[in-house]
Amino acid sequence: MKYLEEFRDPDVARLYLEQIEAAVARPWKIMEVCGGQTHAIMQYGIQELLPDMITLLHGPGCPVCVTPLEQIDKAIAIAGQPGVIFTSFGDMLRVPGSEKDLFTVKAEGGDVRVVYSPLDAVKLATENPDREVVFLAVGFETTAPANAMAVKQAAALGLSNFSEIVAQVLVPPALEAILTSPKNQVQGFLAAGHVCTVMGYHEYEPIAARYGVPIVATGFEPLDILEGILLAVRQLEEGRHEVENQYRRSVRRTGNESAREMISEVYRVVPRQWRGIGEIPASGLGLQPAYAAYDAETRFKVDTIRTQEPEVCISGEVLQGWKKPPDCPAFGGDCTPETPLGATMVSAEGACAAYYRYQGLPV
Amino acid sequence: MCLAIPGRVVEIYEEAGLPMGRLDYGGVIHQACLAYLPEIKVGDYAIVHAGFAISLLNEEEAQRSFDIWEEMIRKADEAGIPLTGESQSAIEPSE
Numbered sequence: 001m002k003y004l005e006e007f008r009d010p011d012v013a014r015l016y017l018e019q020i021e022a023a024v025a026r027p028w029k030i031m032e033v034c035g036g037q038t039h040a041i042m043q044y045g046i047q048e049l050l051p052d053m054i055t056l057l058h059g060p061g062c063p064v065c066v067t068p069l070e071q072i073d074k075a076i077a078i079a080g081q082p083g084v085i086f087t088s089f090g091d092m093l094r095v096p097g098s099e100k101d102l103f104t105v106k107a108e109g110g111d112v113r114v115v116y117s118p119l120d121a122v123k124l125a126t127e128n129p130d131r132e133v134v135f136l137a138v139g140f141e142t143t144a145p146a147n148a149m150a151v152k153q154a155a156a157l158g159l160s161n162f163s164e165i166v167a168q169v170l171v172p173p174a175l176e177a178i179l180t181s182p183k184n185q186v187q188g189f190l191a192a193g194h195v196c197t198v199m200g201y202h203e204y205e206p207i208a209a210r211y212g213v214p215i216v217a218t219g220f221e222p223l224d225i226l227e228g229i230l231l232a233v234r235q236l237e238e239g240r241h242e243v244e245n246q247y248r249r250s251v252r253r254t255g256n257e258s259a260r261e262m263i264s265e266v267y268r269v270v271p272r273q274w275r276g277i278g279e280i281p282a283s284g285l286g287l288q289p290a291y292a293a294y295d296a297e298t299r300f301k302v303d304t305i306r307t308q309e310p311e312v313c314i315s316g317e318v319l320q321g322w323k324k325p326p327d328c329p330a331f332g333g334d335c336t337p338e339t340p341l342g343a344t345m346v347s348a349e350g351a352c353a354a355y356y357r358y359q360g361l362p363v
Numbered sequence: 364m365c366l367a368i369p370g371r372v373v374e375i376y377e378e379a380g381l382p383m384g385r386l387d388y389g390g391v392i393h394q395a396c397l398a399y400l401p402e403i404k405v406g407d408y409a410i411v412h413a414g415f416a417i418s419l420l421n422e423e424e425a426q427r428s429f430d431i432w433e434e435m436i437r438k439a440d441e442a443g444i445p446l447t448g449e450s451q452s453a454i455e456p457s458e
Contacts, residue, residue: 001369002369002371002389002408003369003422003425004368004369004389006425006428007428010447011436011439011447012432012435014446015435015436015439015444015446018444034365035364035365036364036365061365062364063364064364089364089413091364117395117413117414117415118413118414119381120414126379138364139364139365140364140365142364142365142367142412142413142417143364143365143412143413145399145415146396146412146414146415149381149398153379153381156380157379192365194365194366194367194410194412194417197367197410197417197418198417220366223428223432248421248424248427248428249420249421249422249424249425249428250410250420250421252418256399256400256417256418258398258401259399259417262398262399347364349364
């Protein structure tokens with residue numbers, strides 16, 4: 001595929017690795033923010049190819065992993081109600097709630113459907129005027145324009161049977177939460193290339209300056225990640241802390257302005273719980289008052305939910321780069337992609353699932 | 364979740380009041396909403412996520428990367444650094 005395979009060239013990868021080797025003189029810890037990057041790093045064995053002095057920490061950029069248990073339980077409760085068509089991206093179906101997952105709701109007779117685009121959910125609402133169509137709007141800034149457009153379109157079509165559970169999260173506040181933690185180990189970030197495609201990278205400039213960390217907007221193919229690491233290492237070695245753009249073929253400094261405008265028309269910034277991490281101020285999106293009628297959490301009465309996380313799961317520490325998946329006693333034993341205890345083992349982009357799939361079990 | 368891939372626009376049309384496109388992803392054709400790229404034309408490459416084109420792929424920037432790599436490989440050849448073949452296995456996906 002054009003503009004994809006070129007970014008996997010093994011010769012160029014080798015030359016980037018030589019440049020990284022030449023640039024690095026001291027040990028550095030760099031966090032890749034996005035779960036898609038974590039997946040590529042494991043898939044291509046990039047950590048093993050890097051000099052020992054560079055450690056990659058895996059960030060919280062997996063929306064499936066950080067959606068709070070309470071919202072998953074609410075989704076499960078709403079999906080089981082009669083007359084509801086519950087729609088979601090596929091990777092949310094197996095995320096464990098306190099008692100079950102959405103897949104189980106489907107097996108029990110609930111009408112749970114996977115959609116490719118949130119507009120497919122709006123189409124279902126148009127085609128089924130006597131049913132309530134609920135869309136589980138998860139995602140980072142990359143997905144927010146799509147999920148916002150679904151609400152906007154439902155309003156434009158005058159649909160009263162469409163609503164969203166909004167579980168949108170934002171990257172910059174999460175980076176600040178990681179950097180201000182007393183346990184922080186991160187010295188530089190590879191920022192998520194598709195989040196920056198939508199939002200631009202100007203919002204990272206104050207973070208790089210305030211905390212003295214290099215931040216490199218980075219793509220998802222092996223050569224993107226290697227070039228991102230090279231740029232971050234050069235900054236670290238030279239004592240610079242700037243925002244750089246590796247993913248130039250997609251990212252512009254101010255992002256996609258019409259997509260950003262739609263996000264702020266439909267959604268507003270709210271405090272948000274992150275599964276395994278806790279509440280981060282101003283780190284989520286909820287519906288604007290003008291679109292409050294499309295909020296599934298107020299439309300459907302859901303009994304008070306008492307959530308219960310498995311005690312053994314360390315996903316919160318994994319998501320902040322404090323621990324690696326094999327540090328967990330349940331990793332690969334009680335917790336596998338078939339029977340996940342935590343969300344980081346469910347999503348293909350979760351660090352635990354990526355380790356399990358590509359690295360096998362610890363010996 | 365934030366996976367997005369480049370596709371080439373082969374057709375632009377309207378559906379339910381929204382600008383839509385059919386995009387070619389290496390032979391597989393799929394539709395995407397083009398509302399966030401008002402300037403897009405047939406033949407352009409867009410990066411698509413969750414059924415929405417989120418950026419116009421900057422072909423000049425991609426070409427600039429290709430040119431830099433070509434220069435890197437030329438210099439490596441001159442320096443006698445062995446390429447292709449030896450490094451192939453290291454970077455190929457493990458599946």
